[in-house]
Amino acid sequence: MQLDLLIFGGGIAGMWTLLRARQAGYRALLLESAALGGVQSIASQGIIHGGTKYALKGAVTESTRAIADMPGIWRDALAGQGDIDLSGVRLLSGHQYLWSSGSLGSSLANLFASKLMQSRVASLKRDAFPAPFDSPRFRGSLYRLQEPVLDTASLMQCLADQAKSWCYRYEPENMIVTTDHVRIGELEIRPQRVLLAAGQGNASLLPRWGLNTPKMQTRPLHMVMVRGKLPPVYAHCLGASSNPRLTITSYPLEKDVSVWYLGGQLAESGVDRRPAEQIARARAELEKLLPWMDFASLDWATLPIDRAEVATPGGKRPDDCFLGGTGSLMTTWPTKLAFAPRLADKVLEKLLQEGVEVSAEEPPPLDLPEPPLAALPWEQASWS
Numbered sequence: 201m202q203l204d205l206l207i208f209g210g211g212i213a214g215m216w217t218l219l220r221a222r223q224a225g226y227r228a229l230l231l232e233s234a235a236l237g238g239v240q241s242i243a244s245q246g247i248i249h250g251g252t253k254y255a256l257k258g259a260v261t262e263s264t265r266a267i268a269d270m271p272g273i274w275r276d277a278l279a280g281q282g283d284i285d286l287s288g289v290r291l292l293s294g295h296q297y298l299w300s301s302g303s304l305g306s307s308l309a310n311l312f313a314s315k316l317m318q319s320r321v322a323s324l325k326r327d328a329f330p331a332p333f334d335s336p337r338f339r340g341s342l343y344r345l346q347e348p349v350l351d352t353a354s355l356m357q358c359l360a361d362q363a364k365s366w367c368y369r370y371e372p373e374n375m376i377v378t379t380d381h382v383r384i385g386e387l388e389i390r391p392q393r394v395l396l397a398a399g400q401g402n403a404s405l406l407p408r409w410g411l412n413t414p415k416m417q418t419r420p421l422h423m424v425m426v427r428g429k430l431p432p433v434y435a436h437c438l439g440a441s442s443n444p445r446l447t448i449t450s451y452p453l454e455k456d457v458s459v460w461y462l463g464g465q466l467a468e469s470g471v472d473r474r475p476a477e478q479i480a481r482a483r484a485e486l487e488k489l490l491p492w493m494d495f496a497s498l499d500w501a502t503l504p505i506d507r508a509e510v511a512t513p514g515g516k517r518p519d520d521c522f523l524g525g526t527g528s529l530m531t532t533w534p535t536k537l538a539f540a541p542r543l544a545d546k547v548l549e550k551l552l553q554e555g556v557e558v559s560a561e562e563p564p565p566l567d568l569p570e571p572p573l574a575a576l577p578w579e580q581a582s583w584s
């Protein structure tokens with residue numbers, strides 16, 4: 201079978217790129233080894249960053265520049281007016297909050313008052329504070345960020361609905377790779393280009409093409425989930441460093457019941473803790489930061505998970521999404537869910553630059569099963 205683009209991995213990177221390539225007319229298919237929705241994508245906090253978190257360092261860096269356009273691009277898509285129609289995706293919140301538990305340090309206060317931040321961050325008056333910050337016992341400051349938060353399950357479902365006739369599940373161990381084709385059982389695919397978009401799976405796919413670069417790094421997290429009668433919160437708590445001390449996103453389950461999904465420094469610093477220790481640390485942190493709330497009689501669980509990215513000196517977070525290529529093979533790690541549109545643009549640009557032509561004929565459907573949809577972390581957690 202002749203194909204223009206064969207994509208490996210059905211997370212945000214693979215699915216977004218597949219849809220964009222299809223729109224451009226390319227005969228593109230996607231192979232997934234487990235479930236559409238990915239490993240990291242479905243488990244992400246769904247925040248469409250615009251770089252404010254990074255701008256807290258006080259300077260406009262490469263990261264802040266590359267990511268600044270992303271919320272606008274996603275908002276257009278959510279309104280059904282972007283490159284991809286995301287009008288079916290549930291928006292959990294149109295914005296997030298930044299809160300500090302005490303008064304802001306003067307350098308941060310100055311930063312928030314600066315031109316750089318004025319368009320991104322609005323300081324809130326006390327009478328506009330949402331729950332749980334509306335308590336008279338809350339003494340800190342609160343800012344609103346124009347960065348939306350999405351329901352990752354409905355995002356991945358929406359992409360899968362549009363892409364499913366081009367997505368197949370396969371067993372990587374049944375695949376044989378040669379320089380110009382990929383064989384799975386009886387099926388021989390001859391793609392003009394291959395895109396490895398398999399997240400952490402790229403590390404085991406690259407050697408199948410005889411490559412050990414680009415190098416991948418993983419930055420582990422130990423996320424915490426807490427379930428019960430909790431108000432919806434989408435907020436970063438500012439600590440002493442420029443990395444948020446705690447990032448809370450919420451997922452409504454049933455009437456009044458939701459899951460708080462806890463990331464930030466708690467998750468970064470908790471990778472060596474056992475689940476029970478990490479839960480104890482999370483609970484202590486919440487009781488310290490929101491002391492007027494009752495965290496007894498809630499259910500708790502944790503999720504150890506790796507962020508898979510292109511390797512950087514010192515293992516730092518890459519500034520941008522990554523797309524590398526050798527011959528007909530491209531490899532990507534988007535770095536952020538938010539970067540998916542930018543990444544797909546880069547792939548299309550590369551196909552165009554390299555003169556990859558649209559094949560005349562649509563390939564016939566493959567004799568492979570449809571991949572299932574990935575589940576949210578709290579749908580498969582063991583609660584205590």
Ligand SMILES: Cc1cc2nc3c(=O)[nH]c(=O)nc-3n(C[C@H](O)[C@H](O)[C@H](O)COP(=O)(O)OP(=O)(O)OC[C@H]3O[C@@H](n4cnc5c(N)ncnc54)[C@H](O)[C@@H]3O)c2cc1C
Pocket residue numbers: 208209210211212213214231232233234235236237238239240241242243244245246247248249372397398399400401402405421423463505506507532533534535536537538539
């Ligand atoms: C806990 C957490 C929270 C995050 N929060 C945010 C956030 O709020 N905002 C944000 O912008 N970013 C966030 N990120 C980062 C973001 O989730 C990732 O950058 C992005 O989802 C990666 O997408 P991906 O498609 O590369 O990988 P994945 O979503 O991991 O998808 C890779 C896919 O490839 C498949 N695969 C693996 N091996 C193979 C193989 N051999 N063949 C075929 N398929 C294979 C996997 O099954 C999977 O479906 C977060 C990350 C984590 C871990």
